[in-house]
Amino acid sequence: MTDTGPISRRADRRARARRRRRRNAGIGLSVVVIAAVATGWAVYGRGGSPADAAAHQGATTAPAHTAAAAPATTPAHREPRGTVTLAFAGDVHFTERTADRLGVDPALGPMSKVLSAADFAMVNLESAITTRGTAQPKKYHFRTTPAALGALQRSGVDAVTMANNHAVDYGSQGLTDSLAAQASSPIPVVGIGADEAAAYRPYVTTVNGVRLAVVAASQVQDYTNQTYRAGPSRPGIASALDRPRLLKAVKDAKRQADVVVVYLHWGTEGQSCPGPEQKSIAADLSAAGATAVVGTHAHVMLGSGMLGPTYVAYGFGNFLWYGSSPYPHSDQTGVTTLTVSHGHVATAVFTPALVDGDGVPQPQTGAAGRQITDRYAQLRGCTGLATAPH
Structure with a gap:
């Protein structure tokens, strides 16, 4: 079984927290950022972990799961990429x-x-x-x-x-x-x-x-x-x-x-x-x-x-x-x-x-x-x- 979502639950939680802080501070979002966030939600849906998508793939009965392409910008992660x-x-x-x-x-x-x-x-x-x-x-x-x-x-x-x-x-x-x-x-x-x-x-x-x-x-x-x-x-x-x-x-x-x-x-x-x-x-x-x-x-x-x-x-x-x-x-x-x-x-x-x-x-x-x-x-x-x- 395969899930191609490239984001962890922890990273997504941080991303949502940052968005809330930006809203609370009254910082306006540019059209470019809005587009990037929209793309991110299109890919990651409700903001779950990589494993969340497994619920839609029929577990081991399905050989692969195809997800949308990754967003142009992904949320920051505590560890370096890789x-x-x-x-x-x-x-x-x-x-x-x-x-x-x-x-x-x-x-x-x-x-x-x-x-x-x-x-x-x-x-x-x-x-x-x-x-x-x-x-x-x-x-x-x-x-x-x-x-x-x-x-x-x-x-x-x-x-x-x-x-x-x-x-x-x-x-x-x-x-x-x-x-x-x-x-x-x-x-x-x-x-x-x-x-x-x-x-x-x-x-x-x-x-x-x-x-x-x-x-x-x-x-x-x-x-x-x-x-x-x-x-x-x-x-x-x-x-x-x-x-x-x-x-x-x-x-x-x-x-x-x-x-x-x-x-x-x-x-x-x-x-x-x-x-x-x-x-x-x-x-x-x-x-x-x-x-x-x-x-x-x-x-x-x-x-x-x-x-x-x-x-x-x-x-x-x-x-x-x-x-x-x-x-x-x-x-x-x-x-x-x-x-x-x-x-x-x-x-x-x-x-x-x-x-x-x-x-x-x-x-x-x-x-x-x-x-x-x-x-x-x-x-x-x-x-x-x-x-x-x-």
Whole structure:
């Protein structure tokens, strides 16, 4: 799926604020400026993020989205042209203690500010999107309604992955409903599709002159990956267990983008060090052209750093979570923000948080924040990764 809008949500907010200040100051606009602003609104519509246009493209069922040409003058951006900020967080869902978050804005709580501050933000939606279907033969079952996608958008999220072991918790009927929600979603949903081509298809957008592509897949060897893996004519999730197919998707994405992000569901629950299968696929994805390889699943944080030119984050942990996982430090979490300049990771900044008794990630500062940040840095020790620039 492709969105050719070249403006970020943050840049557009600044542009509108500047226009209001000019009006309040009584500064007249020349005919030339009026024409430029009109052109900008013709292109960007209601002033949303690059992901907003995805709602009109039928998600992964449409191979491309064609937008109007960019305006002659684009709003100023905090970073220089060719630089983009990307924010990532972990697993979210709306069930049990977090179900009521669908009625709260922002649903992700105060950490939404960190996600909104980036040009592009992404999380893993650990859930089927359905009210129907049959619970599959597995221990845990998560589901929500399509309202979750709008709630995440209002929390500053620009895209979600559903390539995980809970996307098809309610069988084929639930999968049909999830695909319908994907098609009408206000933000792109990757890693799931009506067939193999759709499930592996990247979301592609342009932000601040940077062409960005996002691919998602699950490496978890479980019931969902075995039973509901997308095929040539079969709906389901994108699987990292089919490594050649995933690598092809990343190489294809690299041919059309400056920056390629691969968001994986991987690792072993409760283990804070990456397994050999994670290290192996991270190396292959780096060689295939991935700028960043990030992911979730273990319910605890894993280390992060640089693998050659590629930023790798082996595990973000829980983020908006229905209950406490039975693992030490499972409530520690945060948002990682990458600054990517001309295709290279320039900085990686971690903003610590702690999942509270309502399942909501709360920012941590002072000694509490340093404790989480220091522990997260120490987790790099078993990854074989180099320290990321900061």
